[in-house]
Structure formats: structure tokens, C-alpha cells
Amino acid sequence: MRNAIPVLGVVAAIMVVWYLAAVWMNAQWTRDQAARAGIEVSFADIVADTLAQDRPRLPAPHQVLLELHALTWTEEVHSRRGIVQSGSLSNRSLVHHGLVTLSATFLGFAFGAGFGILLAIGIVHDRATDMSVMPWAIASQTIPIVAIAPMIIVVLNSIGISGLVPKAIIAAYLSFFPVVVGMVKGLRSPDAMQMDLLRTYSASSFQALWKLRMPASMPYLFASLKVGIAASLVGTIVAELPLGGAGLGTRLLAGSYYGQTIQIWATLLVAAILAATMVGVIGAVQRMTLTRMGMAQ
Amino acid sequence: MSAAPRPHWARPVGVGLAALAALAAVAALVSPGMRGTLAAILTDPRSAALAAIWVGIWLANAWLAARPPPSALVRALVTLLFGATLLLLWELAVRLYSVPAVLLPAPSAIAARFAASLDILWIDFVQTILKGALSGYLIGCSAAFLIAVLIDRSPFLQRGLLPVGNFIAALPIVGIAPILVMWFGFDWQSKAAVVVVMVFFPMLVNSVEGLKATEPMQRDLMATYSAGYWQTLVKLRIPAAMPFVFNGLKIATTLALIGAIVAEFFGSPTRGMGFRISTEVGRLGLDMVWAEIAVAALAGSAFYGLVAFIEKRVTFWHPSQRGR
Numbered sequence: 001m002r003n004a005i006p007v008l009g010v011v012a013a014i015m016v017v018w019y020l021a022a023v024w025m026n027a028q029w030t031r032d033q034a035a036r037a038g039i040e041v042s043f044a045d046i047v048a049d050t051l052a053q054d055r056p057r058l059p060a061p062h063q064v065l066l067e068l069h070a071l072t073w074t075e076e077v078h079s080r081r082g083i084v085q086s087g088s089l090s091n092r093s094l095v096h097h098g099l100v101t102l103s104a105t106f107l108g109f110a111f112g113a114g115f116g117i118l119l120a121i122g123i124v125h126d127r128a129t130d131m132s133v134m135p136w137a138i139a140s141q142t143i144p145i146v147a148i149a150p151m152i153i154v155v156l157n158s159i160g161i162s163g164l165v166p167k168a169i170i171a172a173y174l175s176f177f178p179v180v181v182g183m184v185k186g187l188r189s190p191d192a193m194q195m196d197l198l199r200t201y202s203a204s205s206f207q208a209l210w211k212l213r214m215p216a217s218m219p220y221l222f223a224s225l226k227v228g229i230a231a232s233l234v235g236t237i238v239a240e241l242p243l244g245g246a247g248l249g250t251r252l253l254a255g256s257y258y259g260q261t262i263q264i265w266a267t268l269l270v271a272a273i274l275a276a277t278m279v280g281v282i283g284a285v286q287r288m289t290l291t292r293m294g295m296a297q
Numbered sequence: 298m299s300a301a302p303r304p305h306w307a308r309p310v311g312v313g314l315a316a317l318a319a320l321a322a323v324a325a326l327v328s329p330g331m332r333g334t335l336a337a338i339l340t341d342p343r344s345a346a347l348a349a350i351w352v353g354i355w356l357a358n359a360w361l362a363a364r365p366p367p368s369a370l371v372r373a374l375v376t377l378l379f380g381a382t383l384l385l386l387w388e389l390a391v392r393l394y395s396v397p398a399v400l401l402p403a404p405s406a407i408a409a410r411f412a413a414s415l416d417i418l419w420i421d422f423v424q425t426i427l428k429g430a431l432s433g434y435l436i437g438c439s440a441a442f443l444i445a446v447l448i449d450r451s452p453f454l455q456r457g458l459l460p461v462g463n464f465i466a467a468l469p470i471v472g473i474a475p476i477l478v479m480w481f482g483f484d485w486q487s488k489a490a491v492v493v494v495m496v497f498f499p500m501l502v503n504s505v506e507g508l509k510a511t512e513p514m515q516r517d518l519m520a521t522y523s524a525g526y527w528q529t530l531v532k533l534r535i536p537a538a539m540p541f542v543f544n545g546l547k548i549a550t551t552l553a554l555i556g557a558i559v560a561e562f563f564g565s566p567t568r569g570m571g572f573r574i575s576t577e578v579g580r581l582g583l584d585m586v587w588a589e590i591a592v593a594a595l596a597g598s599a600f601y602g603l604v605a606f607i608e609k610r611v612t613f614w615h616p617s618q619r620g621r
Contacts, residue, residue: 003460006455006456006457007457007461009453009457010454057479128355128361128363128375130362131372131376132358132362133379135376136379139598142550142551142601143598144593146471146555146559147554147555147570147571147574148586151578151586151590155400155583234469237469237472238559241562242562242575242578248472252475253562255475256476264475264476267472268472271469275469276464276467279467
């Protein structure tokens with residue numbers, strides 16, 4: 001809690017800069033409108049107007065929060081299409097689009113992380129797999145895979161695979177390699193002395209895996225799971241760009257086509273909340289696991 | 298060792314086959330449609346041929362890998378052999394099953410397209426990588442490093458900015474691309490802006506960590522020389538920060554390419570790798586798309602390799618770089 005005050009200070013500073021930037025960037029539009037209408041505007045008028053425009057260049061923080069509230073709570077509870085009155089989530093609300101994105105992210109992440117762990121076990125136990133696959137796994141991290149996500153989506157769509165699965169494939173692919181690389185490091189982290197001890201017990205390689213390598217790899221596993229789930233979310237959002245259906249990526253592109261800046265920012269805020277929550281949940285599981293295993297610092 | 302040792306490759310191959318069989322059994326149990334597909338695959342001589350090639354080269358690799366001690370040359374050979382096998386299987390699968398080119402072009406077709414459209418690829422490379430990604434990378438990384446040096450003087454800012462920076466580094470920042478494209482227009486300036494924002498926070502966090510990486514003994518030595526803040530910074534702390542800084546620089550290379558390419562999906566002039574990918578997908582020119590992907594892969598590896606090479610020259614003293 002020692003960091004609470006500095007963090008709050010930095011966040012407050014960011015907010016102040018954001019408001020100043022909003023006034024500065026939106027002022028031109030206000031002056032143009034006033035000049036067209038032939039009225040003089042005072043500085044106070046400019047400030048009031050720049051923080052309340054419909055399509056500002058940079059919306060003020062409170063506008064983004066109000067939009068977020070309108071597109072989640074108001075839309076679902078009070079709107080005709082919301083879940084309270086129609087029984088299903090509104091297709092305008094960010095709850096609906098967020099859940100679509102989240103389900104693809106989770107599905108992909110589960111598969112990517114699962115196969116990543118299996119491949120890492122294979123790499124640690126078999127030298128041929130290690131020498132064949134590992135350099136490619138490392139090299140693939142330097143390739144901007146996420147940039148080709150839309151193409152994979154379109155191709156899979158054209159052969160009739162649509163909906164959740166193509167996005168999940170991208171998400172799985174993106175979380176796969178961080179988990180492989182981190183997990184190999186973790187499974188190799190027991191030192192020679194510990195491995196020798198197990199050999200004197202004449203432990204089989206499966207016992208060594210289960211009783212030494214797996215527990216020793218937990219810190220590495222959680223670190224790479226955090227990276228992996230963040231990558232999965234980015235992959236899903238980018239993969240949604242070419243799709244016309246639902247999802248946060250689709251909302252971003254729609255907002256950019258129609259100049260709905262406030263909606264773009266609200267969507268970004270939802271994406272940020274999702275990412276922070278998922279990384280936070282994994283971090284909490286990590287703390288609980290490591291504490292129970294006696295490995296927490 | 299017993300009299301008739303089991304071949305070293307028997308267990309991995311056996312485990313792999315057992316896992317495949319288990320997967321197939323689960324799939325067959327779950328859906329009747331999968332059962333038909335599986336039966337068709339299993340009885341098809343074409344898939345047998347592909348499987349034979351796979352197993353054959355895998356055995357060769359296992360044999361090479363098991364000869365102790367594997368030299369650097371053998372290691373490279375095993376890796377390249379594996380990569381070449383994947384390409385060969387891809388080529389053969391596309392030809393044997395006559396997969397339409399609008400779904401998956403063969404590697405040979407992609408190579409042919411690559412060679413035939415070098416001029417277009419070069420224009421896209423200049424637009425996206427050199428103008429968009431590289432300028433954004435240089436601006437973002439140097440700005441982050443300078444700000445790291447500044448906030449390093451203030452413990453308050455360090456404790457405040459590091460958690461915020463770590464938080465922002467985990468966010469899907471690429472989502473701000475549509476906003477920056479609105480602000481900076483369709484040309485490379487908006488792509489560079491996206492790249493600046495994407496590389497800034499990983500670089501900032503790593504630089505701040507690095508500037509803290511000196512040991513008390515080293516700082517005491519500088520104090521006994523009565524070195525001032527700037528002398529300590531230039532002669533001790535910045536060199537000591539270099540391993541962390543290069544870690545940030547390496548992470549940022551991939552992010553820079555991703556940012557520059559993805560930002561083009563939100564609007565671009567009629568050139569650039571992201572523009573080409575999205576329009577060629579629309580025209581079903583998948584061989585061109587794959588050629589662009591090959592360019593992105595080559596550029597990404599080369600960019601990363603360049604930074605790693607400079608790292609090796611700059612941080613030659615660090616334990617991770619010694620003794621190889």
C-alpha cells in the first residue's frame with residue numbers, strides 16, 4: 001500500500017493532462033462553429049463546449065465513462081432491447097460484445113496454453129523435439145503473427161468455418177508460443193543437484209516430471225500465462241476486425257467508420273478492463289498457488 | 298545398458314502415436330461426422346504417403362539428435378531439416394489433395410509470386426517497415442529511455458509510474474489505432490504514432506528497472522571517486538542498465554511491426570503491407586498475402602537479429618553473453 005499515493009498522483013496527473021488535451025484538441029471545432037454562426041465565444045464557453053461535443057477529436061474522461069454506463073447498464077436495464085425487458089443481451093451493448101470477445105479469448109487461451117504445456121514437456125524429455133521445434137518456437141516470437149489474423153479469419157470463413165472457432169484459433173496460436181518458451185525454461189529450472197537426488201531415489205522420468213519439474217516450473221508458468229492471455233485478447237480483437245458480427249474489434253472498426261469517437265474510447269475501456277481483470281485473476285491464482293507451495297517471496 | 302537396448306527413439310515415437318490414437322478415438326466418440334472423416338483419412342493412400350515422409354524424417358532427426366555430443370552444425374541441421382519437412386509436407390499436401398489456391402497456395406506458388414512482385418513488395422516494405430515501424434520505434438524507444446532517466450531521479454514518480462506503466466503494457470494498446478489514424482491521417486505518420494504508443498511502455502518499464510540495477514558496492518566506488526550524478530549516470534548506471542534496455546528493445550521490435558501493419562487496416566494510402574494483405578484477401582490473391590507474410594517474417598527476424606547483434610557487442614560483459 002506504500003505505492004497507493006504515488007500511483008493515485010500519477011493517475012490524477014494523467015486525468016488533468018487528458019482534460020487539458022481535450023480542451024486544446026476540440027477547441028478548433030468550437031471556434032469554427034461559432035465563426036459560422038457569427039457569434040463571439042469566450043474562453044469559458046470554449047471549455048464548456050469542448051468537454052461536451054458529440055464527436056470530439058478527443059473525448060473527455062467523463063464522456064467516456066458516461067458512454068460506457070449508457071452502453072452497459074442503461075442499455076441492458078432500461079432499453080427495450082436490454083436483458084431486463086427482452087430477456088436477451090442487447091446487440092448494441094458492450095456487455096454483449098465483450099462477452100463474445102471474452103468467450104473466444106478463453107477458448108483459444110485454454111487450447112493454446114494446454115498444447116503449449118504438452119509441447120514443453122515433450123521438448124524437455126526428447127532431444128530431437130527440442131532441437132527441431134525450439135528454435136522455430138523462439139523465432140516465431142519475432143514474427144508479427146497477429147497482423148495476419150484477419151486473413152486467417154477470412155480464409156476460414158470462406159471454407160465455412162465461422163463464429164467462435166476462427167477467432168479462438170488466432171487466440172490459441174498467440175498464447176501458444178509464450179507458454180512453450182516459458183514452460184521449457186521452468187521445467188529446466190531444477191538444478192543438477194536436485195535432479196541427481198531424484199536419480200539416487202531411482203525415480204522414473206515421469207516421477208521426476210510430476211514431483212520436481214512441474215512444481216519448480218510454476219512461477220514460470222504463471223508469468224507466461226499472464227503474457228499469453230493478454231496476447232490472446234489482442235489476437236481476438238484484431239481477428240474480429242474483418243468480421244461483421246459481434247465483438248469488441250467489430251465495434252472498434254464500426255466506430256472508426258462512423259466517426260463515433262466516444263464509442264471507440266468506451267470500447268477500448270472495456271477491452272482494458274477485460275485485460276486487467278484476466279491478468280489480475282491469473283496473478284491472484286499465482287499468489288495463492290505459490291503461497292500454498294511455500295514458494296512466494 | 299542391457300544386451301539389446303531399446304532404440305532411443307522408440308519411446309517418444311510410441312508416446313506420440315498413442316496420443317494421436319487417443320485424440321482420434323475421442324474425436325470419433327464425440328461426433329459421428331468425425332468418424333467418417335477419420336476413416337477416410339486413415340484409408341487414404343495419400344495420407345499414408347505424407348505420414349511416411351513425416352515419420353521417416355523424424356527418425357532421421359532423432360538419430361542425428363541422439364549422437365552425442367550434438368555440435369552446433371548438427372543442431373542447425375536438425376532444425377533446418379524439421380522446417381524443410383514442414384514445407385515439403387505443405388507442398389505435397391496441397392498438390393496431392395489439389396487444395397484450391399484461394400484457400401492455401403503451395404510454397405512454390407508463393408515463392409514464384411514473391412519473385413514476380415519484388416517491386417510491389419519493396420514499395421510496401423518501405424511504406425510499412427521503414428517509414429511506419431522504424432521511425433515510430435526510434436521515437437518511442439528513445440522517448441521512453443529519456444523519460445526513464447528523468448523519473449529515475451524521483452522515487453515518487455518511480456513508485457507511481459511503474460505500476461501504471463506495467464498495467465498499460467498489458468492492455469490491448471493496438472486498439473487505439475483507429476483513433477490515431479483519425480488524428481494523424483492515413484499516411485505513415487499515424488502508423489508511426491501507433492508504434493510509438495505501443496513500444497513506449499514496455500521500453501519505459503525495462504529502462505527504469507535497468508537504471509536501478511547497480512549494486513551498492515559499485516555506487517559506493519563511484520562515491521569514493523567523488524563522481525557527480527552525471528558521471529555516475531554515464532559511466533556506471535547506463536552501462537549497467539543495458540541488458541534491461543536491450544530486453545525492452547527486443548520486445549519492442551515485434552510490437553513495432555504489429556502496430557504498423559494492424560494500423561493500416563484502419564485506413565492507409567494505396568500501398569503498405571497491411572493495405573496489401575487486406576485488399577488481396579478481398580481479391581482472393583492468397584499467394585500475394587503469403588508473400589507479404591514472408592516479408593513480414595523476414596523483416597521481423599532481421600530486425601530482431603540486428604538488435605540482438607548490437608546487444609552482443611554492447612553488453613559483452615554480461616554473464617548471459619559470456620562463455621559461448
